[in-house]
Amino acid sequence: MSSRRTYYPLVSIITVNYNQSEVTCALLTSLNKISYPNFEVIVVDNNSTEDDPTIIKERFPNIIFIQNPINYGFAAGNNFGLMRAKGDYVMLLNNDIEVPVDFMEPLIEKLENDHSIGAVSPKIKFYYQPDTIQYAGFTPINNITMRNASIGYWQKDKGQYNEDRETAYAHGAAMVVPIRVVKEVGLMSYIFFLYYEEADWCARITNAGYSIHYVHNSFVLHKESVSTGKLSTLKIYYLNRNRIVFMRRNIHGREFYLSLGYQLFVAIPKNAFKYLLKGKVKPFLAYYRAIGWHLKNIVSSEIHENPRL
Numbered sequence: 001m002s003s004r005r006t007y008y009p010l011v012s013i014i015t016v017n018y019n020q021s022e023v024t025c026a027l028l029t030s031l032n033k034i035s036y037p038n039f040e041v042i043v044v045d046n047n048s049t050e051d052d053p054t055i056i057k058e059r060f061p062n063i064i065f066i067q068n069p070i071n072y073g074f075a076a077g078n079n080f081g082l083m084r085a086k087g088d089y090v091m092l093l094n095n096d097i098e099v100p101v102d103f104m105e106p107l108i109e110k111l112e113n114d115h116s117i118g119a120v121s122p123k124i125k126f127y128y129q130p131d132t133i134q135y136a137g138f139t140p141i142n143n144i145t146m147r148n149a150s151i152g153y154w155q156k157d158k159g160q161y162n163e164d165r166e167t168a169y170a171h172g173a174a175m176v177v178p179i180r181v182v183k184e185v186g187l188m189s190y191i192f193f194l195y196y197e198e199a200d201w202c203a204r205i206t207n208a209g210y211s212i213h214y215v216h217n218s219f220v221l222h223k224e225s226v227s228t229g230k231l232s233t234l235k236i237y238y239l240n241r242n243r244i245v246f247m248r249r250n251i252h253g254r255e256f257y258l259s260l261g262y263q264l265f266v267a268i269p270k271n272a273f274k275y276l277l278k279g280k281v282k283p284f285l286a287y288y289r290a291i292g293w294h295l296k297n298i299v300s301s302e303i304h305e306n307p308r309l
Contacts, residue, residue, distance in 0.1 A: 010088055011036065011040075012081070013090075014044065014078055016074055017056065018046040018071060020048075024043060025060070028041065028043075028059075032060075034099060034103065039087070041060070041062070041064065042063065042084055043057075044078070046070075046071040047070050074172075075194075076193070078188060082309060089108060089177065089178055092173075092177075096222065097127075098127060098221050099221070103219060107120050107218050110215050111178055116210060116211060118177065118185075118212060120213045121174055122218035123157075123218065124171055124219065125157060125221055127222055132155070132156055132157065134152075135151070135153070136150075136161035136216070137161070137167035138151065138168045139151065145262060146244075146246065146263065148168065148169075162216045163216050164215055166213055167213060168202070168206075170198065170202055170212050181208070185204045185205055186307055189249070189305060189306060189307070191302055194242070195239050196239075196246045200245075200249060203249075204306065234286075236287060236290075241293050241294070245294075247259050248304075249304060268290070272284050272288065
């Protein structure tokens with residue numbers, strides 16, 4: 001950000017903690033060192049039971065600390081933070097991220113300079129392999145397969161993504177949204193609980209006429225998947241359940257039926273039976289619980305709700 005700037009808009013940084021108080025404290029330690037002078041930090045604890053989350057507030061008394069009585073999930077946890085945010089901009093930041101000193105300025109500069117942008121994300125690199133990229137933008141989700149790719153994923157960072165670009169989605173691990181855009185499009189949908197909530201939110205931001213950008217000269221370091229394990233049954237269940245939730249909310253007409261058929265008769269059976277052939281019954285059942293949830297909620301109005309700020 002230019003040295004001439006005298007006005008630094010308030011940024012509300014929101015992070016959700018669940019049984020990872022020390023990990024969250026590491027994030028807060030890194031935030032305490034940043035050069036951006038005007039921000040507040042909101043930590044939402046989703047009823048941690050395996051450690052004592054009150055140490056976060058004890059060590060960092062200046063944060064806003066929200067303790068939820070139950071685990072509401074990632075989307076709702078962030079929504080609680082959004083409801084408390086006072087900033088002109090809100091930043092969703094995974095608790096398993098650590099940030100360099102000057103990461104915030106380029107993100108806010110980008111949004112301040114172009115009010116048609118609805119969300120930005122920095123470059124995300126792996127914490128344990130900081131020369132390796134996790135995210136430099138996303139490709140669009142294919143309307144039939146419901147798959148997309150993270151640009152630059154597992155590539156060595158040799159400067160090949162050192163220019164800003166418009167992208168299909170921001171990354172939920174680190175994204176900044178102007179609060180006026182949140183007021184316009186609403187909060188994240190509670191239906192997701194975990195996974196796909198930020199892709200859905202980005203789709204709504206795009207549908208409202210805004211663009212989404214990857215900002216090359218800001219980066220964060222991500223300890224990836226600390227909270228759910230590499231491929232736990234929880235992750236399998238919510239990824240597959242919510243892929244179809246995303247589809248039900250965002251794909252329409254003939255493509256919806258093609259996509260639904262592909263998920264029910266190709267993708268899910270193929271992946272589920274791979275586990276069964278390996279004798280892994282629990283992951284197999286997680287796939288079919290994901291389908292069962294949709295059968296039970298086939299006419300649920302909650303699927304299409306967009307809560308307002």
